[in-house]
Amino acid sequence: MILPFFIIIPLLTAFLITLISGKKDDWAIILSIIAALSLLVLSVFSFVTIGGNTVVYNMSAWKIPYTICLVLDALSSFMLLIVSIISLTSLMFSIKYIRHLSPSWKYYALFMFLVTGMNGVIVTGDLFNLYVFLEIALIAAYALVAYGSKAEEFEASFKYAVMGSISSILILVGIGIIYSTTSTLTLASIAKVLPERNPQVMYWVGGIFMAGFGLKAAVMPFHAWLPDAHSSAPAPISSMLSGVLIKTLGIYVLIRFFFNVLGAPDIFMTIFLVLGSISILVASFLAIGQWDLKRLLAYSSISQIGFILLGLGIATPLAIFGAVFHILNHAIFKSLLFYNAGTVEMAIGTRDLRKMGNLTKALPVASSTSMIATLSIAGMPPFNGFFSKLIIIIAAVQAVHPGYALIAVVGSLLTLVYFMKVQRYGFRGEELIEKPDVKVGLGMKASMIILATLCVVTSLLVIPGIREVTLESVVSVITGKTDYIFNVLGR
Amino acid sequence: MAVNELTLLVVIPLGISIINIFIPSILRKILTFLGLCYLLFLNYNLFIIPAGDAYLFNEVIFSLDKLGFFTIAFIQILSFIILIFSLKGVVKSIEKQFFVLYPMTVAFCNGAVLSAHALGLLIFWGLTGITLYLFGVLGQTKDAPKTAKKTFIIVGGSDAFLILGFVLIWFLQPASAWSLWNVQLELSGQLAYIAFFCILIAAFTKAGGFPFHTWVPDFSKDAPVESVALLPASLDKLLGIYLFARIVLSLFVLNFGIHLMLITLGALTIIIAVMMAMIQHNGRKLLGYLAISQAGYMIMGVGCGSWMCANGDIKGGSIVALVGGLFHLVNDAICKANLFLTLGSVEKKTGTNDLDKLGGLGKSMPVIFTMALISALSISGIPPFSGFFSKWLIYQGVLDLAKNMSPGYQIWLLICLILAVFGSALTLANFMKFLHSIFLGKRPKTLDNIKETSANHWIATGLLATLCIVFGLFAMQIPIKHFIMPIVVEHGWAIPTLIGSYNPILVILFFGLAFLIGLVIYLFTKNVRYDEIYLGGMEPLEKFRVVGTEFYNEIRNMVPLRSLYDGAEKKYFDVYDLGSKGSFSLARLFRSIHRGQLQLYSLWIIVGVLILLWIVK
Numbered sequence A: 001m002i003l004p005f006f007i008i009i010p011l012l013t014a015f016l017i018t019l020i021s022g023k024k025d026d027w028a029i030i031l032s033i034i035a036a037l038s039l040l041v042l043s044v045f046s047f048v049t050i051g052g053n054t055v056v057y058n059m060s061a062w063k064i065p066y067t068i069c070l071v072l073d074a075l076s077s078f079m080l081l082i083v084s085i086i087s088l089t090s091l092m093f094s095i096k097y098i099r100h101l102s103p104s105w106k107y108y109a110l111f112m113f114l115v116t117g118m119n120g121v122i123v124t125g126d127l128f129n130l131y132v133f134l135e136i137a138l139i140a141a142y143a144l145v146a147y148g149s150k151a152e153e154f155e156a157s158f159k160y161a162v163m164g165s166i167s168s169i170l171i172l173v174g175i176g177i178i179y180s181t182t183s184t185l186t187l188a189s190i191a192k193v194l195p196e197r198n199p200q201v202m203y204w205v206g207g208i209f210m211a212g213f214g215l216k217a218a219v220m221p222f223h224a225w226l227p228d229a230h231s232s233a234p235a236p237i238s239s240m241l242s243g244v245l246i247k248t249l250g251i252y253v254l255i256r257f258f259f260n261v262l263g264a265p266d267i268f269m270t271i272f273l274v275l276g277s278i279s280i281l282v283a284s285f286l287a288i289g290q291w292d293l294k295r296l297l298a299y300s301s302i303s304q305i306g307f308i309l310l311g312l313g314i315a316t317p318l319a320i321f322g323a324v325f326h327i328l329n330h331a332i333f334k335s336l337l338f339y340n341a342g343t344v345e346m347a348i349g350t351r352d353l354r355k356m357g358n359l360t361k362a363l364p365v366a367s368s369t370s371m372i373a374t375l376s377i378a379g380m381p382p383f384n385g386f387f388s389k390l391i392i393i394i395a396a397v398q399a400v401h402p403g404y405a406l407i408a409v410v411g412s413l414l415t416l417v418y419f420m421k422v423q424r425y426g427f428r429g430e431e432l433i434e435k436p437d438v439k440v441g442l443g444m445k446a447s448m449i450i451l452a453t454l455c456v457v458t459s460l461l462v463i464p465g466i467r468e469v470t471l472e473s474v475v476s477v478i479t480g481k482t483d484y485i486f487n488v489l490g491r
Numbered sequence B: 001m002a003v004n005e006l007t008l009l010v011v012i013p014l015g016i017s018i019i020n021i022f023i024p025s026i027l028r029k030i031l032t033f034l035g036l037c038y039l040l041f042l043n044y045n046l047f048i049i050p051a052g053d054a055y056l057f058n059e060v061i062f063s064l065d066k067l068g069f070f071t072i073a074f075i076q077i078l079s080f081i082i083l084i085f086s087l088k089g090v091v092k093s094i095e096k097q098f099f100v101l102y103p104m105t106v107a108f109c110n111g112a113v114l115s116a117h118a119l120g121l122l123i124f125w126g127l128t129g130i131t132l133y134l135f136g137v138l139g140q141t142k143d144a145p146k147t148a149k150k151t152f153i154i155v156g157g158s159d160a161f162l163i164l165g166f167v168l169i170w171f172l173q174p175a176s177a178w179s180l181w182n183v184q185l186e187l188s189g190q191l192a193y194i195a196f197f198c199i200l201i202a203a204f205t206k207a208g209g210f211p212f213h214t215w216v217p218d219f220s221k222d223a224p225v226e227s228v229a230l231l232p233a234s235l236d237k238l239l240g241i242y243l244f245a246r247i248v249l250s251l252f253v254l255n256f257g258i259h260l261m262l263i264t265l266g267a268l269t270i271i272i273a274v275m276m277a278m279i280q281h282n283g284r285k286l287l288g289y290l291a292i293s294q295a296g297y298m299i300m301g302v303g304c305g306s307w308m309c310a311n312g313d314i315k316g317g318s319i320v321a322l323v324g325g326l327f328h329l330v331n332d333a334i335c336k337a338n339l340f341l342t343l344g345s346v347e348k349k350t351g352t353n354d355l356d357k358l359g360g361l362g363k364s365m366p367v368i369f370t371m372a373l374i375s376a377l378s379i380s381g382i383p384p385f386s387g388f389f390s391k392w393l394i395y396q397g398v399l400d401l402a403k404n405m406s407p408g409y410q411i412w413l414l415i416c417l418i419l420a421v422f423g424s425a426l427t428l429a430n431f432m433k434f435l436h437s438i439f440l441g442k443r444p445k446t447l448d449n450i451k452e453t454s455a456n457h458w459i460a461t462g463l464l465a466t467l468c469i470v471f472g473l474f475a476m477q478i479p480i481k482h483f484i485m486p487i488v489v490e491h492g493w494a495i496p497t498l499i500g501s502y503n504p505i506l507v508i509l510f511f512g513l514a515f516l517i518g519l520v521i522y523l524f525t526k527n528v529r530y531d532e533i534y535l536g537g538m539e540p541l542e543k544f545r546v547v548g549t550e551f552y553n554e555i556r557n558m559v560p561l562r563s564l565y566d567g568a569e570k571k572y573f574d575v576y577d578l579g580s581k582g583s584f585s586l587a588r589l590f591r592s593i594h595r596g597q598l599q600l601y602s603l604w605i606i607v608g609v610l611i612l613l614w615i616v617k
Helices: A005-020 A028-051 A074-101 A105-123 A127-144 A151-182 A187-197 A197-219 A225-232 A235-261 A268-287 A293-314 A318-346 A364-377 A382-397 A401-427 A442-462 A471-479 A482-488 B003-020 B026-047 B067-085 B092-114 B118-137 B143-170 B190-207 B215-222 B226-250 B256-278 B283-304 B316-350 B368-379 B386-402 B407-439 B454-471 B476-490 B505-525 B553-557 B560-569 B576-592 B598-616
Strands: A056-057 A067-073 B053-058 B057-064
Touching: A005 A028, A005 A105, A067 A105, A067 B067, A067 B368, A074 A105, A074 A318, A074 A442, A074 A471, A074 B407, A074 B553, A105 A235, A105 A293, A105 B092, A127 A151, A127 A187, A127 A225, A127 A235, A127 A382, A151 A187, A151 A197, A151 B053, A151 B092, A151 B386, A151 B598, A187 A197, A187 A235, A187 A482, A197 A235, A197 A268, A197 B598, A225 A235, A225 A293, A225 B553, A235 A471, A268 A293, A268 A401, A268 B226, A268 B256, A268 B576, A268 B598, A293 A318, A293 A382, A293 A401, A293 B598, A318 A364, A318 A382, A318 A442, A318 A471, A318 B407, A364 A382, A364 B560, A382 A401, A382 B118, A382 B143, A401 B143, A442 B598, A471 B407, A482 B368, B003 B026, B003 B057, B003 B092, B026 B067, B026 B092, B053 B368, B067 B316, B067 B386, B067 B454, B067 B476, B092 B118, B092 B226, B092 B576, B118 B215, B118 B226, B143 B190, B143 B215, B143 B386, B143 B576, B190 B226, B190 B283, B215 B283, B226 B283, B226 B316, B256 B283, B283 B316, B283 B386, B283 B407, B316 B368, B316 B407, B316 B476, B368 B407, B368 B454, B386 B454, B454 B505, B553 B560
Parallel strands: none
Antiparallel strands: A056 A067, B053 B057
């Protein structure tokens, strides 16, 4: 049974790093890379083998609802895979980057706690356990945002902590209401009992969770923490936050709760559509006005989360396919873009687009991979973002939501606008920069090249034959809605 | 197993592009040249024996009808000739990227035209936009990054609308199954109109139609001249008008109002662009505006196509205009590519494309001057060159359509026609300015040592100029008979009889006669007195040199044109600048409520929760 290892490996690594690392960070790097590699192997194995099955692991000899259970299905193995890919590349990127910033084993220990929290949220089948893992991930994230120890980083971390706490309180209140109504905390049991006991509570809790987990996902109007936190954090942490954290703590939980527990009530699907649309448009305009590269990327994350919510809100199998595909794609290209931003910041010491120039000679890997990421996120063919956005647009029209299709099209256009600004000022400006101030590390280059390759390779996931054995099974878990109850509890 | 020839049209140039990354400069050029030679040969084979469809996963991916063949043929011809020009003279620092992008662009353009499925078209269409941008960033001017950004935002942005257009077509007519042929969607209902306008935006943007044309002059000014000749001057125009023709011929059944709108947009494109060309001082920008202006004729001609009578038959005039529009597409692509190349030759010798700094180069670069002259006369619609005949067909078609209409619509069409004819006259006026500024008048001292350009420039511009002449003299026998009329026949339409008579041989005889009369007059009055200009005893300074750009200063200052020109120069009519201003205004508005205050953000969360609870109560 591999399920607990998704939590044990990073948790144990975090403690090991704390115990055996001396003043140097060598052991911390080695241990965390080994852990990330192991997690990647495990997640690939689970994603390839899980198919349409659901694996349940009880943490004690007791049975549900008296035990905490871990659940692995196509959706959770898909999320684990994304977390593993981005964790590994972020760690590779961190080696040189963090040594340049402020070398310490603490960074790697916190990183492993972050991964523990995310993996725990993904595999747990228990609502309170989910809350605990969510807090582990968040506390690690607060510390990592402030890792650079500058005033603006502390401020960002403080804001993030305050707003994160508000959302945690909301989530805790929701959990309390659920427990008082259903007397259970197992998600599958809640799904079974809640509609029978008091359907109105379902909507109240849905509203509270929408805000609580919506804040974790940075959906508008609960997004305000994100631009500060994501732009202040070290680049590999920004990529973890934008690439996977907001999806794991936010989008994944929203999917699990609203689809698999509540059965996707129409009112919440409409809320998904409206909040998704607002996020796409407003965040895009905010990104257009930015000159700080990482802040621009942070607003872009809010906008792209809007696309995912739009797909989920349309709620047809095709739309959900588009949303799931976009979760993967966004994790890849947004992490890559943060690596690019981190490379530039390290090499020439600025995040201000107006102070950059033509970096094609000084930073060839960063500038060429940033071009690929730009084209991907802007939805240009044949990169992955083109297909996920196309699918969402097709699904919106098919579901007779042409207005939302138009919003997706306009959002795509606006994405192109602000990323062309990044290219024009950040990487292909007038002034040619011959040499970087600091040399870019091999791990940094490798992580950028891996993700740039994935921007192209993941496009193949739409090909019939590949699609069925990969994303379709994830979509089945979501569209199966409360089939989750039977998959976990048995018939 | 034999490889499908249509697939080769995409795979071969793409393969060459990839190989070009790894091989040395000389091999890169040889390989690209041989590859494009082979594509020409393939094209000839397709002309003799049409190829079957190409399949992938049991779906037709590539297919070639007569409209496709017409477009593909000229993509190969033009890209081959422009390549000859590019073999020597591309800036060394960008040569590698250029020879990687060049065959790649040809592959993507071929792919877009060959695609039988809308998804294929969307992918290749988007890819051509990417190569356009990458060519843009190779520009050597200070504004090149800015221009590349603008170009890609307009062109790439229009792709997003193209996607929505095709998705809507599929939704409204599921039986079409994303096919590009014989969809024939009736324009009834909002969604059909939205689909139509979305695809029209993409076609107009690529071809440089009003009001999505504004990237063309900037790209023309700042990108490498070879890429300007290749893309906005020829291949992009071929693609844009190809898609426009698809809209008219197979995607939609247009109604009277839409035909009228298209003709009007065509006329507006002609006149607005040609008027803008008059005030340009940069040679490339001037040609860019003239390229847009000529797209107006194509929009006018092709926009008349498939205009039905009450009984459902296609009107004869509509077919004449369509033939004229498509023929004009070929003529303009040839002439405009040639004009950009001739200017490119001059630029490479003199180091400038600023018309104020050039002049008197006709004597030192007579071959290039002759080629530029032929192309300029052709595209200005001077018989017997090809441009005259295509415009002549468009005018005839529009006149024929106006015949049976109510007086109000007759006047409307007549106004459009007058604008088109006036636009043609102004095109000639612009070329007088262009030619005078570069090749005639007094040569600045700085250009005293300028010599003729290299042989590959002569060959490329010579080939294009020859096409201008041959397609003029044998219009009916070659381009119309072999490339355009098959499109009409394929649609099952009757080949129309042309109104009025035009015989290019007779026109040549008249021109010959006029030349002889002129010669006789000259011989009788050849005692012309030449005097030094008296400047109050001063030396004739450089500033007293008459440059062509001053020809139309009066028009620039004329009321009410002056305020319009002022507005245009401040980019008040540029969709890109308008969009930028709007976007930044909204960005400022949203930023004003993101002040970084924790209390405010916390309040948003609380209000958000309350609203959500109120909604779900």
